[in-house]
Amino acid sequence: MLRFEGVRKTLGRVEALRGLSLHVEQGEVFGLLGPNGAGKSTTMSIACGLLAPDEGLARINGANPRDAEARRSIGLCAQDLALYGKLTARENLGFFAKAAGVPGRSIRRRVDELLDLIGLTDRAGDRVDRYSGGMKRRLNFAVALVHDPELVLLDEPTVGVDPHSRTAIFELVERVRAGGKTVVYTTHYMEEAQRLCDRVGIIDHGRLLEVGTVPELVKRRGGRTVVTIERGEGNERIETTTPIAVLAAHIHDADATGVRVDVPDLESVFLSLTGRELRDGGD
Amino acid sequence: MIRKGLRTTLVIGLKDLTLVGREPSVLFFVLLFPVIFGLLFGAIFSGAAGSGRSTVLVVDEAGNEASTHFIEILREPDGVEIENAADRAAAEERVRHGGVAVALVIPAGFGEASPIGASDDAEGSVRLVADASRRAEVGVVSGMVHGAVFRLTAELAQRPGIAEQWLEAGGASPARSSMIAAAMRSAIGAGDNREVSLRPRVTVESVHVVRPSSWELTFPQAAAWALVGCVSGFGASLTSERASGTLQRLRSLPIPGWPILAGKALACFVSAVVVLSALQVVASVGFGSRVTSLVAVGLAVAMSAWAFTGLMMFLASITSSEQGSEGAVRAVLLVLALVGGAGAPLYFMPNWMQVVSSVSPFRWAILAFEGVSYRAFGFADLAVVLGVLGLFGALGFVGALALSSRSARG
Numbered sequence: 001m002l003r004f005e006g007v008r009k010t011l012g013r014v015e016a017l018r019g020l021s022l023h024v025e026q027g028e029v030f031g032l033l034g035p036n037g038a039g040k041s042t043t044m045s046i047a048c049g050l051l052a053p054d055e056g057l058a059r060i061n062g063a064n065p066r067d068a069e070a071r072r073s074i075g076l077c078a079q080d081l082a083l084y085g086k087l088t089a090r091e092n093l094g095f096f097a098k099a100a101g102v103p104g105r106s107i108r109r110r111v112d113e114l115l116d117l118i119g120l121t122d123r124a125g126d127r128v129d130r131y132s133g134g135m136k137r138r139l140n141f142a143v144a145l146v147h148d149p150e151l152v153l154l155d156e157p158t159v160g161v162d163p164h165s166r167t168a169i170f171e172l173v174e175r176v177r178a179g180g181k182t183v184v185y186t187t188h189y190m191e192e193a194q195r196l197c198d199r200v201g202i203i204d205h206g207r208l209l210e211v212g213t214v215p216e217l218v219k220r221r222g223g224r225t226v227v228t229i230e231r232g233e234g235n236e237r238i239e240t241t242t243p244i245a246v247l248a249a250h251i252h253d254a255d256a257t258g259v260r261v262d263v264p265d266l267e268s269v270f271l272s273l274t275g276r277e278l279r280d281g282g283d
Numbered sequence: 284m285i286r287k288g289l290r291t292t293l294v295i296g297l298k299d300l301t302l303v304g305r306e307p308s309v310l311f312f313v314l315l316f317p318v319i320f321g322l323l324f325g326a327i328f329s330g331a332a333g334s335g336r337s338t339v340l341v342v343d344e345a346g347n348e349a350s351t352h353f354i355e356i357l358r359e360p361d362g363v364e365i366e367n368a369a370d371r372a373a374a375e376e377r378v379r380h381g382g383v384a385v386a387l388v389i390p391a392g393f394g395e396a397s398p399i400g401a402s403d404d405a406e407g408s409v410r411l412v413a414d415a416s417r418r419a420e421v422g423v424v425s426g427m428v429h430g431a432v433f434r435l436t437a438e439l440a441q442r443p444g445i446a447e448q449w450l451e452a453g454g455a456s457p458a459r460s461s462m463i464a465a466a467m468r469s470a471i472g473a474g475d476n477r478e479v480s481l482r483p484r485v486t487v488e489s490v491h492v493v494r495p496s497s498w499e500l501t502f503p504q505a506a507a508w509a510l511v512g513c514v515s516g517f518g519a520s521l522t523s524e525r526a527s528g529t530l531q532r533l534r535s536l537p538i539p540g541w542p543i544l545a546g547k548a549l550a551c552f553v554s555a556v557v558v559l560s561a562l563q564v565v566a567s568v569g570f571g572s573r574v575t576s577l578v579a580v581g582l583a584v585a586m587s588a589w590a591f592t593g594l595m596m597f598l599a600s601i602t603s604s605e606q607g608s609e610g611a612v613r614a615v616l617l618v619l620a621l622v623g624g625a626g627a628p629l630y631f632m633p634n635w636m637q638v639v640s641s642v643s644p645f646r647w648a649i650l651a652f653e654g655v656s657y658r659a660f661g662f663a664d665l666a667v668v669l670g671v672l673g674l675f676g677a678l679g680f681v682g683a684l685a686l687s688s689r690s691a692r693g
Binding site for chain 2: 048049050068069070071072074076078079080081082083084086087091095096098099100101143147
């Protein structure tokens, strides 16, 4: 569906992508996980044809996304709330549908479907600048779907939203996946990637460091589970691949005042790959 | 593909017009402010000229001693700046286009005798071609010309034989002519015995291009401010779209790049046409501003809108940040508007500034609206002005496309 081969891109003096290669298969949700400045948004811009690679190849279903026709299969939900605040939700969706070439007779039906999908049917006639941040985020997502693309590019769609709206966006992604779409989802939130993505690519400094399913990545790069037995005089730290057995062995330990189990996750994967924590940010 | 692109252009243009309709501040500056400007300044403006030495365009068809001396008198320190013109047609064209307020035609036969009491169109009469929209400046120059004529006449009358020739040409007997001439010379203290051959009988005829009302003077300037409103409003909306990400979203759609810019340009063009046409209607119906023809007005409106749409596209493409672009648009527009005569008439400015003003599309837009009104341009005159406006628009679009392509390659 989406293929990058050795893509390099320099923006100003910054080398944003340094030979990035990745393959996203039809129907999967692919997560691109990395800190700010890792190259996620540049990857998305190249994937949807906004930028051209300086070197390498970017293809959507074998076609160059710089060609307008190739972009028919792409829907971009950028990090910015790319909406017209003075228009209503219905007008925004209708405008982008018309601009994308959706046939006139099916626009109304498509707009109604999307309003229903994002739960804004009741507020469809209100101007967008009167919406809450979460409602705008949902509408921003819906606009990316307006021309029914095969590939949906979601560039940090949950930035700055409240927990309730974040959950709503997760549900939207799951419904889009259930509809057979391919999704590329960039984020610097580990828990989003773990929850939503079939496969995850870890990106940093313009390079894809590792790709796989979350269990694969954790197994390959996450290290072992750490069981910490807490005692009054000091904690005992045990690295193990069999944490249950370790817990069982200490179940009658009279000195133990508590126990903590740290299961490896994407955070530990990122730490082992870059030597930094994901939340430290990037460049 | 072209048809699809045109459809997208229309869709984007309609969206932008809808957005303008929902933004009260933009509506005010695009639609109401120019009308207020026209009403306010039309009421108080009377075409007064500026200070400093006026420039007079001279066509010396006589090329004799009298005409040379006459020009020297005009050029004296307290007089006027003199520029030479090739012929009458060229001089009249400069006046009609507002380049100078007055052209002075010194015809063949200047300084030779003509009967006393001859009409103003008598041979040898100086012809003053004046831009009536600059009445005060014309009045000053006219007074200077009359003063120079009187002084030349007085100087020549002091020379023996000259006064007698004038009087004889006017029908007086030789004896009577001698007596009167002696009395004249005695009265002005002459005693010169040089031989001269001049016979100055000079009259001045003032020819006005037309006489505009104050409304006819100010509505072209109001049109310029309307264009400022359009360019500012749509320039800001383009940069706002760039900053908010909607432009990026449009560029990610399965459409070629040109309809996106074309749609924005279409909305700006339509707005400019609507507001300029509304101004013309207000000026004509409300204040009696004359128009040469509806076709000419339509062309002036369309070409001005085109020129400033191109300017808007270019200015909005200069910088990528919203604030930077808005600042650039405002700064450049203000300078161009002031240099182009949208604030104060060009003739208030020194000559070098009037030359510089040619680079401002405001100058040409104002001239186009004056041309289809009181200046009553013919087709050829109007075609030149509209051609310049067309060129400004084309350059703006080419510049905008070049900058956008560079940005897209980014």
